[in-house]
Amino acid sequence: MQTVTSADGTRIAFERHGEGPPLILLHGGSAPQYWKPVVPRFAEDYTVIVPHRRGVGESDDSAEYSLERGVADVRAVIDAVDGTPVLFGHSFGGLLAIEAARTASVAKLVAYEPAVLVGEYRQQAGLASQMQKRIDDGDRREAMKFYVREVMHGGDIDDLDGWLAEWPPWPDIVALTENIARINRAIEQYRLPESLEIDAPTLLLTGTEGPPHLRDGVRAVGEALPDNQFVEFGGIGHGGPTEAPDRITAEVRAFIGGRKLQ
Template identity: 55%
Template sequence: MQTTETVEETTVTFDRRGTGQPLVFLHGGMAPSEYWDPVVPHFDDYATIVPRRPGFGTCRDDPGETSADEVLDREVEYVHTLVDAVDGEPILFGHSYGALTAIEAATAAEVAAVVAYEPAILPEGFRAEANLADRMESLIARGERHEAVKRYVELVLHPDGIDDLDGWLDAWPPWPACVDLAEEVLRMNRAVEQYRLPDRLAVDAPVLVLTGTDGPEFLRESARDVHEALPHSRLVEFDGISHGGPSKAPAVVATEVEAFLQA
């Protein structure tokens, strides 16, 4: 069931299934909201809510007017509006950039818990050397939008290298439609490069931080850093699961999430 609600002049649109405590899924930057389709059936006891996130083929007002500095703030504000629109204190379950958004939103919203799968946060040493946003910007300025998004996919999703990137892209559902979001991906990536993890994250709710051994090492490192910065958190590392863990191994991930929520 798709629902559209307006809270303080901000319109939020989301797909709601079932009844119970609200469980809000926040997808990553390059994934459509359908990313959560394999996951949702594992949470029948909850009112599962998948919002149409602003900026990624969802509730875009005009992303061209949004700077990199504003991207994360805009999405956090959207989550706050969504929290106000649902009944009861929701659980936020974010993947990648959605996980960063969930954590930041939870610093100023009443939520019951947060689940964060490999938040899109760069370890300080890695962040200092990151220049993907600049490279993407140069490619887009030359009209090479496909190449700009390919560089993002290559360096973020396959930082250890990939033999046949074009073949992988041909089998990747968001490709090539995601090229239309090249500027938004650029702004999102620059926001990630600019984000500095504080020594202490002011999140009162319990947080489950998840990562996988087959994902990028820098995201595994950042997951550990996020865990250390949270006052109430649990860190779980899945063996043999990659950055796409929630959609690739939904039963395994859901079992761990359910155990955390019921503890």
């Protein structure tokens, strides 16, 4: 494990796997272990860097949090690696990747269903406050179940408990409840600019089974980014990189190499 100091003095930890050009994987609301199925598939040809988001894993934390601090953490990792990296972010990690790429030098940008809320959904989401209410009532587990139902299933699933029983992060992810509530506050405060000035070639990814509000968000990002490739994967949801790691990594590899599979 290596560490770097972010702009406000917070220590950010990151893993390093393999050798080759740098590829930074940014996890979302889950833990950095999210990328476990993906790392070996990239580490054959890339130096895979997996930062631990502030307050998660081996990284330190701070009393205050904002999207800007999260972006500063990513920039600190970018500055610490050799070469110009590719950024690949999932969910909130996708939003961090997009915002970091606006000011940092990156070779290419990949985002799978970045946590960007648009339109009517953004106005009435309130996920952070709904989570906080359950936390304040002393039921962190219910707060996390509410989050999973909304973010993984768009609020619509018949047997959430049955699904959770088969979901590898459960129940360990309950330990991240407060951390996830605060990143949702940052997500809800974020307004997507009409135009994103990002020089790096960009690949935007989504799955046909992802939550509608995130599928709307990734398309809105595409409209704000004139120069992008957009790929929709049939039959997979918001957890695409772990649900179908072979399909996702093949597409990302092709994009990095200047080819297109779909």
